[in-house]
Amino acid sequence: MDVTASYGLQAELFANHHNLNQVLQNLSLDTDFGRMLMSALPKGSTFHVHELMSYTPTLPNFQSLVTPSPGVTTGGVITPLTRTFTNVFGIDDTTPLSTLTRIEVAYSNSYTNFQDPSLIDTQTNHIQLSVGHDVSRTDVVTTGYSYSRVNAYGGPITHLHSISVGDKHEFSPIMTGTVEGGAVAMILPDQNRPEFSAQGSLSISRQFKEQVRLNARVSQETNTFSGIVNTALITDTGALSLSRQFTPSLGGEVSVNVARNYSTNAEKRTGVLIDIRSQGASLGLHYQVTSWLLSDLTYGYLRQETFGSYQDGLIDNQCSFTLRAKWS
Numbered sequence: 355m356d357v358t359a360s361y362g363l364q365a366e367l368f369a370n371h372h373n374l375n376q377v378l379q380n381l382s383l384d385t386d387f388g389r390m391l392m393s394a395l396p397k398g399s400t401f402h403v404h405e406l407m408s409y410t411p412t413l414p415n416f417q418s419l420v421t422p423s424p425g426v427t428t429g430g431v432i433t434p435l436t437r438t439f440t441n442v443f444g445i446d447d448t449t450p451l452s453t454l455t456r457i458e459v460a461y462s463n464s465y466t467n468f469q470d471p472s473l474i475d476t477q478t479n480h481i482q483l484s485v486g487h488d489v490s491r492t493d494v495v496t497t498g499y500s501y502s503r504v505n506a507y508g509g510p511i512t513h514l515h516s517i518s519v520g521d522k523h524e525f526s527p528i529m530t531g532t533v534e535g536g537a538v539a540m541i542l543p544d545q546n547r548p549e550f551s552a553q554g555s556l557s558i559s560r561q562f563k564e565q566v567r568l569n570a571r572v573s574q575e576t577n578t579f580s581g582i583v584n585t586a587l588i589t590d591t592g593a594l595s596l597s598r599q600f601t602p603s604l605g606g607e608v609s610v611n612v613a614r615n616y617s618t619n620a621e622k623r624t625g626v627l628i629d630i631r632s633q634g635a636s637l638g639l640h641y642q643v644t645s646w647l648l649s650d651l652t653y654g655y656l657r658q659e660t661f662g663s664y665q666d667g668l669i670d671n672q673c674s675f676t677l678r679a680k681w682s
Contacts, residue, residue: 358384362650362676382408399449406442413438413466413581415634415656416611419557419569419595429577429589430613430632432658432668436470454488466581473581475507492524496534502578509584513541514576516553528561538576540586540618549618551576551588565599577615587615587628603642610635629661650676 360382384406414427446460460482467475484498502514518536525531535554542549555573562568570593577589595609611634617627636654643649654672 356385356680358678358680360384360676360678362674382406382410399447401447402445404442404444406440406444408438408440410438410440413440415632415654416591416593416609416613418607419571419593419609428581429587429615430591430611430634430656430658431577431582431587431615431630432632432656432670433468433470433473433581436468436473438469439465439467441465451485456486458482458484458486468581474509474584476578476581477505477507478578479503494522496520496522498536504578504586506578506584510543512578512585514578514586515539515541515548518553530559532557540576542585551618567597569593569595569597583617583628586618588618590614605640607638607640608636631659631661633657646680648678648680650674650678652676 362381384404413433415430415432417427442462442464444460444462446458448456448458450456460480462480463477464480465475465477480500480502482498482500484496486494486496489495497519498517500514500516500518502512502516504512504514506512516536516538518534520532520534522530522532533554533556535552538551538553539548540551553573553575555571555575557569557571559570560568572590572592574588574590577587578585591611591613593609593611595607597605597607599605611632613630613632613634615628615630615632617629634654634656636652638650638652641649641651652672652674654670654674656668656670656672658668658670
């Protein structure tokens with residue numbers, strides 16, 4: 355069993371909303387029980403059980419390309435500062451069907467509760483099934499189906515069905531690329547027919563030197579954790595990050611993110627017209643204090659412009675210091 359606990363101090367400074375400036379505290383606990391059950395699985399299988407709880411002043415705006423987390427993000431939407439509790443429980447299992455083919459089954463339950471009553475609490479149950487096949491030494495083709503049940507408290511229950519196909523290609527030992535495309539069908543209780551939208555992503559990862567890596571990704575997907583609508587938004591994102599390991603204990607990362615969150619056609623028909631455009635950048639240092647204790651020092655900048663029904667343009671400067679302890 356792996357347990358990771360983190361505690362952090364975070365300063366939020368807003369250029370045009372000085373009354374929102376605050377110094378806040380973050381607390382999270384992430385537990386992985388998968389290692390305890392590995393001995394009972396077929397050879398070559400991987401199994402993870404995650405439980406992540408966090409109590410923070412804001413949800414993260416973007417997912418890291420270097421160290422992605424099972425937690426939820428707002429997709430670039432800056433929400434009013436408020437105490438936010440999130441709980442993410444997940445199970446995923448990968449089992450080989452043959453030497454070239456494997457199947458992955460995953461389930462997650464994500465719950466977000468905002469102390470601010472103007473924001474919308476959300477619970478999402480998500481099931482995913484995918485099959486990966488090695489078509490060559492350099493290509494892995496994956497096909498998948500997923501279903502999400504989104505319960506926005508005070509709003510309708512939304513059902514999302516999606517299908518996708520993708521390919522991961524190894525250009526060289528130091529460079530890989532992944533492309534994925536598909537469609538999402540969103541079903542609302544008061545709709546006679548599903549609402550369709552495209553989804554997809556393209557990502558590149560390249561190692562320049564032994565300790566330097568560049569990651570880039572563009573995507574379009576549905577966002578159910580914005581906190582400002584009771585169904586879902588369409589989110590277009592672009593991200594670029596450069597990471598370097600300076601010493602065995604000290605590493606750093608620079609990243610740039612852009613995002614656009616906008617209403618689906620179903621929301622437009624109800625008069626909800628949202629168009630939020632965000633640009634962000636961050637600079638972080640990570641230091642391994644001991645074998646079980648890691649510290650992070652991060653500065654982030656985010657600018658948000660809003661159009662339509664949601665009017666809350668902000669410029670946010672965020673400084674944070676976090677200590678993370680991990681036990682196995």
